[in-house]
Amino acid sequence: MTARVKAIVLSGNGTNCEREVAHACQLAGADADIVHISALLAGRVRLDDYHFLNLAGGFLDGDDLGSAKAGANRLIHARVAGRQDSLADDLRRFIAAGKLVMGVCNGFQLLVKMGLLPSFDGDFRQNCTLTFNDRGRFENRWSRLQVNGSSPCVYTKGMADIYLPVRHGEGKFVTDSPATLARLEQEDLIVVRYADVQGRPTQDYPDNPNGSVAAIAGICDPSGRIFGLMPHPEAYVHRTHHPRWTREDLPEEGMGLQLYRNAVDFIAAELL
Numbered sequence: 183m184t185a186r187v188k189a190i191v192l193s194g195n196g197t198n199c200e201r202e203v204a205h206a207c208q209l210a211g212a213d214a215d216i217v218h219i220s221a222l223l224a225g226r227v228r229l230d231d232y233h234f235l236n237l238a239g240g241f242l243d244g245d246d247l248g249s250a251k252a253g254a255n256r257l258i259h260a261r262v263a264g265r266q267d268s269l270a271d272d273l274r275r276f277i278a279a280g281k282l283v284m285g286v287c288n289g290f291q292l293l294v295k296m297g298l299l300p301s302f303d304g305d306f307r308q309n310c311t312l313t314f315n316d317r318g319r320f321e322n323r324w325s326r327l328q329v330n331g332s333s334p335c336v337y338t339k340g341m342a343d344i345y346l347p348v349r350h351g352e353g354k355f356v357t358d359s360p361a362t363l364a365r366l367e368q369e370d371l372i373v374v375r376y377a378d379v380q381g382r383p384t385q386d387y388p389d390n391p392n393g394s395v396a397a398i399a400g401i402c403d404p405s406g407r408i409f410g411l412m413p414h415p416e417a418y419v420h421r422t423h424h425p426r427w428t429r430e431d432l433p434e435e436g437m438g439l440q441l442y443r444n445a446v447d448f449i450a451a452e453l454l
């Protein structure tokens with residue numbers, strides 16, 4: 183029997199996209215388990231048994247303290263039952279083993295607030311955040327994304343542009359200093375940028391829905407294996423998810439699925 187790619191999708195404390203993410207992983211050829219975070223903390227399920235960790239969108243802890251902030255503290259500090267390790271220790275081992283982590287929307291906020299992105303030198307230090315949209319309200323709309331073909335990102339390999347929905351109140355990407363932004367640019371860790379109709383990165387609303395600096399919609403770590411983005415790839419895996427599917431001639435497969443396919447293919451080639 184051939185080995186299968188095993189994806190884990192975390193749920194609980196306010197996630198709401200875990201079923202869509204698990205479905206996308208399955209369509210891409212992986213086995214996918216939705217696992218409540220308490221099962222990991224209780225030691226009933228082990229991260230080690232998986233190849234691909236998915237942090238889904240939602241409203242962790244009701245966005246209290248800022249989106250994903252309380253969730254980040256939980257993952258960093260809570261001990262796994264019967265062990266000295268926290269989930270963050272498990273996560274660091276998972277990452278050191280060359281496994282893949284993708285965070286979408288609330289999951290991206292979680293990765294950034296845990297310091298797992300961009301983690302320039304594997305230092306897991308927080309130097310970016312996602313804060314309130316410039317318009318001061320929740321934005322629910324479709325976005326054009328320009329893909330940086332020079333980035334090491336495993337997930338966007340071979341892709342030039344993507345069309346995906348955003349749904350968030352705190353999607354404005356900012357850095358702690360101009361030096362952090364410069365380094366993200368120099369190392370090509372900015373993977374996707376909000377773009378206008380011509381496909382050019384833009385600061386203008388609504389094409390840039392939140393006012394993110396340098397039109398940043400998603401970034402990766404230097405290995406390209408940890409990736410976070412505000413738009414939702416799991417929400418466009420079929421033609422009928424597209425807002426104009428009854429009027430436009432579209433391929434059967436939605437553009438978001440390729441990100442999951444690239445992840446699963448990478449794992450099959452490198453880790454199985």
Ligand SMILES: NC(=O)CC[C@H](N)C(=O)O
Nearest residue numbers: 239240287288350351352
């Ligand atoms: N869809 C989401 O994951 C939303 C993330 C977060 N609750 C926000 O509004 O910014």
